[in-house]
Amino acid sequence: xxxxxxxxxxxxxxxxxxxxxxxxxxxxxxxxxxxxxxxxxxxxxxxxxxxxxxxxxxxxxxxxxxxxxxxxxxxxxxxxxxxxxxxxxxxxxxxxxxxxxxxxxxxxxxxxxxxxxxxxxxxxxxxxxxxxxxxxxxxxxxxxxxxxxxxxxxxxxxxxxxxxxxxxxxxxxxxxxxxxxxxxxxxxxxxxxxxxxxxxxxxxxxxxxxxxxxxxxxxxxxxxxxxxxxxxxxxxxxxxxxxxxxxxxxxxxxxxxxxxxxxxxxxxxxxxxxxxxxxxxxxxxxxxxxxxxxxxxxxxxxxxxxxxxxxxxxxxxxxxxxxxxxxxxxx
Amino acid sequence: xxxxxxxxxxxxxxxxxxxxxxxxxxxxxxxxxxxxxxxxxxxxxxxxxxxxxxxxxxxxxxxxxxxxxxxxxxxxxxxxxxxxxxxxxxxxxxxxxxxxxxxxxxxxxxxxxxxxxxxxxxxxxxxxxxxxxxxxxxxxxxxxxxxxxxxxxxxxxxxxxxxxxxxxxxxxxxxxxxxxxxxxxxxxxxxxxxxxxxxxxxxxxxxxxxxxxxxxxxxxxxxxxxxxxxxxxxxxxxxxxxxxxxxxxxxxxxxxxxxxxxxxxxxxxxxxxxxxxxxxxxxxxxxxxxxxxxxxxx
Numbered sequence: 001x002x003x004x005x006x007x008x009x010x011x012x013x014x015x016x017x018x019x020x021x022x023x024x025x026x027x028x029x030x031x032x033x034x035x036x037x038x039x040x041x042x043x044x045x046x047x048x049x050x051x052x053x054x055x056x057x058x059x060x061x062x063x064x065x066x067x068x069x070x071x072x073x074x075x076x077x078x079x080x081x082x083x084x085x086x087x088x089x090x091x092x093x094x095x096x097x098x099x100x101x102x103x104x105x106x107x108x109x110x111x112x113x114x115x116x117x118x119x120x121x122x123x124x125x126x127x128x129x130x131x132x133x134x135x136x137x138x139x140x141x142x143x144x145x146x147x148x149x150x151x152x153x154x155x156x157x158x159x160x161x162x163x164x165x166x167x168x169x170x171x172x173x174x175x176x177x178x179x180x181x182x183x184x185x186x187x188x189x190x191x192x193x194x195x196x197x198x199x200x201x202x203x204x205x206x207x208x209x210x211x212x213x214x215x216x217x218x219x220x221x222x223x224x225x226x227x228x229x230x231x232x233x234x235x236x237x238x239x240x241x242x243x244x245x246x247x248x249x250x251x252x253x254x255x256x257x258x259x260x261x262x263x264x265x266x267x268x269x270x271x272x273x274x275x276x277x278x279x280x281x282x283x284x285x286x287x288x289x290x291x292x293x294x295x296x297x298x299x300x301x302x303x304x305x306x307x308x309x310x311x312x313x314x315x316x317x318x319x320x321x322x323x324x325x326x327x328x329x330x331x
Numbered sequence: 332x333x334x335x336x337x338x339x340x341x342x343x344x345x346x347x348x349x350x351x352x353x354x355x356x357x358x359x360x361x362x363x364x365x366x367x368x369x370x371x372x373x374x375x376x377x378x379x380x381x382x383x384x385x386x387x388x389x390x391x392x393x394x395x396x397x398x399x400x401x402x403x404x405x406x407x408x409x410x411x412x413x414x415x416x417x418x419x420x421x422x423x424x425x426x427x428x429x430x431x432x433x434x435x436x437x438x439x440x441x442x443x444x445x446x447x448x449x450x451x452x453x454x455x456x457x458x459x460x461x462x463x464x465x466x467x468x469x470x471x472x473x474x475x476x477x478x479x480x481x482x483x484x485x486x487x488x489x490x491x492x493x494x495x496x497x498x499x500x501x502x503x504x505x506x507x508x509x510x511x512x513x514x515x516x517x518x519x520x521x522x523x524x525x526x527x528x529x530x531x532x533x534x535x536x537x538x539x540x541x542x543x544x545x546x547x548x549x550x551x552x553x554x555x556x557x558x559x560x561x562x563x564x565x566x567x568x569x570x571x572x573x574x575x576x577x578x579x580x581x582x583x584x585x586x587x588x589x590x591x592x593x594x595x596x597x598x599x600x601x602x603x604x605x606x607x608x609x610x611x612x613x614x615x616x617x618x619x620x621x622x623x624x625x626x627x628x629x
Contacts, residue, residue, distance in 0.1 A: 049428065102614060108427055109368050109572075110613050113564055117606040120557065128599050237557045241370075241435040248432040279447050286440040293433045294416060297425030 005312040016162065020155040029154040033226060035266035036161035037219045040168055042246045043258030044215030047172055049244075050252030051181060052208035053188035054103050055112045058119030059243045062213045064126060064235035065092045066220030068133055071142045071230055081143060085221040092217020093210055100209030104202055119240050126232045138231035142224050157226050164222070165259070168215055173255060180207055249292045251299025260301050265289065335472045340590045346478040347547065348586020349485040352579035353540035354563030355570065356492075357533040362572045363509035364529030365417065367430050371437035372563060375534045376541025377555030379405050380456075381445060383542050384550045387457045398542070402535050409534035410527060412437075417530075442555050453551030477546045484543055485579075488536070492575070501528070537563070558602050562589075565609035571619020580621045581612075 069088030145152040186194035250261020272281040386397035496502035508525035569581025
């Protein structure tokens with residue numbers, strides 16, 4: 001049984017690698033690229049919300065800061081693209097660090113209001129500061145990735161985004177199993193108890209906000225170069241709500257939550273665009289999202305991995321047994 | 332800049348602020364009862380405005396019937412919210428986050444549903460409160476007529492709520508459940524009923540606010556959009572999510588701030604000012620600036 005699980009994993013990796021080569025429609029690769037960007041961002045959100053227990057409904061604000069940061073750095077100052085991306089990510093990181101300060105004292109609902117306000121203020125600034133951001137008209141002429149004279153197409157971007165997603169997931173995995181990750185889980189379970197064991201909740205919260213905001217900024221910066229122009233719509237409040245929905249539908253406590261949620265909710269509206277029913281696809285998308293949340297509150301990720309365990313036999317590793325013990329003791 | 336400008340802004344800030352306070356009350360009632368925040372709170376306002384428009388302009392039922400029917404439907408919607416969203420999530424072990432996401436998605440759902448049924452363009456609000464150019468002149472200062480209707484309705488509603496929650500047995504049950512659900516249950520109070528009442532009160536009050544706001548914003552998607560909703564949250568936060576009168580006062584303060592900032596600074600960043608008010612209110616005193624009801628036992 002173990003062999004077949006390995007076989008499936010290898011098959012999955014090979015499929016991921018050759019997918020752009022066998023896909024004929026360019027639009028689908030474009031959509032996949034957006035899904036990968038969403039997966040990067042939502043993984044950060046899963047880290048923040050699921051692991052550290054802090055709510056953020058202003059993720060689109062970080063996304064916007066990353067995107068407009070790199071766009072302005074490369075178009076107005078003429079800096080090279082990698083510098084622009086790093087600059088955008090750093091700007092977003094700084095914003096995240098500032099936003100982590102209110103989280104020291106505020107609990108769930110108040111924190112969500114503060115983050116909503118942050119996202120909305122960023123959005124209003126984008127709309128109204130026309131000399132800087134181009135306002136509703138958009139910002140054009142953002143340079144594409146290129147090596148020498150070769151300009152990246154959708155397929156090349158696919159590999160870049162996939163690599164970055166893998167790196168961020170690997171990073172997340174390593175952090176989750178380090179002392180930082182464990183302290184985050186402890187704070188999420190019981191902040192007072194964790195504090196009394198000598199864990200600094202402030203440090204963990206600053207780290208979580210910093211990590212998730214820099215991932216969101218990175219995704220935004222990549223999006224700016226990938227799309228080539230920026231308009232305010234992808235940074236509205238609805239998108240922040242969408243990102244949180246992706247995280248919850250994917251599974252807040254699961255490593256794969258960000259990927260599964262991001263990919264599912266990016267493709268779902270496109271799958272529902274039947275001929276003649278175009279007016280209804282957004283309606284059905286939100287309805288399906290509600291059904292997912294109501295019927296599977298723990299998310300798709302854990303349920304999928306349970307399903308895989310049922311098919312291929314379960315992995316009896318240390319973390320899972322620990323999880324069972326904890327579950328048992330809670331009841 | 333003369334006296335009449337100031338009085339006009341004062342009156343419009345007061346009347347709009349009252350409706351923000353009502354929207355905040357919707358948040359407060361739900362928080363007191365189940366400690367959850369309904370992010371689709373403001374959708375009730377949009378729904379009631381559209382329902383009222385349908386009943387009044389399309390079906391021609393007259394003011395009283397349209398009003399009663401749309402509010403009754405909203406009460407039903409509150410019950411549906413409880414039994415289709417809140418209870419199933421709770422039963423499957425979901426927590427606050429899941430409820431937040433479900434209600435956020437509800438918000439999108441209602442917006443898209445309204446776009447599908449009525450189209451995205453704003454509808455003219457039926458002139459039940461007089462049209463917006465209908466002015467009343469007091470001491471040489473002209474004020475739109477519907478401001479007075481808003482004041483009248485808000486005062487009536489507050490009197491009704493004061494009577495319902497303060498004087499009747501149902502209100503006593505409701506307040507006891509809000510203070511301590513377990514103890515209330517031990518005293519033989521049906522907390523199930525109190526919860527349903529909380530859901531219904533929260534949707535209907537916001538619905539009334541929606542009908543009152545319609546002459547200002549028209550029957551449009553703006554009523555279900557985030558910016559008014561955040562103002563409702565802001566006034567609820569100023570009341571500490573507990574104190575109804577503090578919430579109303581918070582709404583008034585917010586309406587004033589907004590109007591006078593438009594007068595003195597600029598209208599471009601009007602929403603920024605309300606967001607900043609919200610954040611400062613949270614950061615200065617998370618337990619509520621205008622909260623005289625005291626902290627609830629956690």
